[in-house]
Amino acid sequence: MHVLITGGAGFLGRKLAQAFLARRDVTRLTLVDIARGPDLGDARVREIAGDLGDAALLERAFDGGVDGVFHLAAVVSGEAEANFDLGWRVNVDATRALLERCRALGTAPRVVFASSVAVFGGALPDKVPDDQVLTPQSSYGAQKAVGEMLVHDFARKGFVDGRSLRLPTITVRPGKPNKAASSFASGIIREPLAGAEAVCPVDRATRMWLLSPRAVIENLLIGYDAPASSLPTSHSLNVPGISVTVGDMVDDLRRVAGDAVADRVQFRHDAAIDRIVRTWPRDFDATAGRALGMRVDADFASIVRQYIEHDAPR
Numbered sequence: 374m375h376v377l378i379t380g381g382a383g384f385l386g387r388k389l390a391q392a393f394l395a396r397r398d399v400t401r402l403t404l405v406d407i408a409r410g411p412d413l414g415d416a417r418v419r420e421i422a423g424d425l426g427d428a429a430l431l432e433r434a435f436d437g438g439v440d441g442v443f444h445l446a447a448v449v450s451g452e453a454e455a456n457f458d459l460g461w462r463v464n465v466d467a468t469r470a471l472l473e474r475c476r477a478l479g480t481a482p483r484v485v486f487a488s489s490v491a492v493f494g495g496a497l498p499d500k501v502p503d504d505q506v507l508t509p510q511s512s513y514g515a516q517k518a519v520g521e522m523l524v525h526d527f528a529r530k531g532f533v534d535g536r537s538l539r540l541p542t543i544t545v546r547p548g549k550p551n552k553a554a555s556s557f558a559s560g561i562i563r564e565p566l567a568g569a570e571a572v573c574p575v576d577r578a579t580r581m582w583l584l585s586p587r588a589v590i591e592n593l594l595i596g597y598d599a600p601a602s603s604l605p606t607s608h609s610l611n612v613p614g615i616s617v618t619v620g621d622m623v624d625d626l627r628r629v630a631g632d633a634v635a636d637r638v639q640f641r642h643d644a645a646i647d648r649i650v651r652t653w654p655r656d657f658d659a660t661a662g663r664a665l666g667m668r669v670d671a672d673f674a675s676i677v678r679q680y681i682e683h684d685a686p687r
Contacts, residue, residue: 401417
């Protein structure tokens with residue numbers, strides 16, 4: 374089986390690649406990203422660096438055919454809001470090009486599109502259902518909503534076996550902050566544990582829908598393995614997570630790592646980030662995902678401990 378992962382040099386892309394390499398049925402794994410990532414030390418892995426919108430790059434990536442695709446590559450929320458043209462080119466045009474290349478195979482490969490809870494916004498029920506009407510309030514959310522529509526229509530026509538998984542905010546991510554509006558959700562844990570001050574741009578009462586890196590990888594694989602007949606008719610579903618306030622996050626950091634660490638979090642309001650984050654839904658009724666067996670972290674304290682044990686720099 375040949376699997377293609379876009380965004381393969383990123384943190385989640387790397388973890389997903391390692392999880393797939395542990396499966397006996399994978400004979401080839403192609404990772405595509407704007408740059409190469411650390412060597413995975415496996416002869417089955419091929420890395421291609423470049424722009425996903427480049428037709429020649431796609432031809433190389435699909436050489437010999439592809440059985441499965443994970444489309445993780447994207448311009449993140451804050452950058453998509455700041456750079457309108459870049460966001461639509463990468464998040465929509467490249468997604469369409471990828472799906473068209475899948476269509477050209479004539480074999481209906483399985484495609485997992487990493488969507489986002491940012492496809493929802495405005496007035497919402499307390500728990501957002503899988504079939505909630507998409508009402509994005511940001512360019513990033515609109516781009517992910519268009520991606521879902523593309524996957525749905527290509528799947529409806531039988532060109533791909535597609536499914537869109539709306540991911541919660543993933544925390545704690547190691548490394549440096551990025552331009553995602555949600556980047557602070559990792560930063561307020563990662564930086565204090567490393568001995569540095571972290572700035573939180575939203576207030577303590579801000580509620581978020583979260584999932585750990587380990588859980589999201591497991592859920593991506595479950596979403597990939599699920600038969601099309603078990604999916605909603607929209608081919609889209611909300612991935613289960615936990616609903617916690619930013620204040621709860623800092624309090625759990627205090628319980629796990631102590632006062633000195635938690636006191637390094639400083640609250641300084643940033644209107645631009647707050648405006649984006651406030652449009653995101655805070656809780657979900659992830660019925661379809663739970664029915665597939667997708668997992669949820671026990672609580673936020675367990676996410677902090679997981680980061681310390683597995684991903685924090687030594």
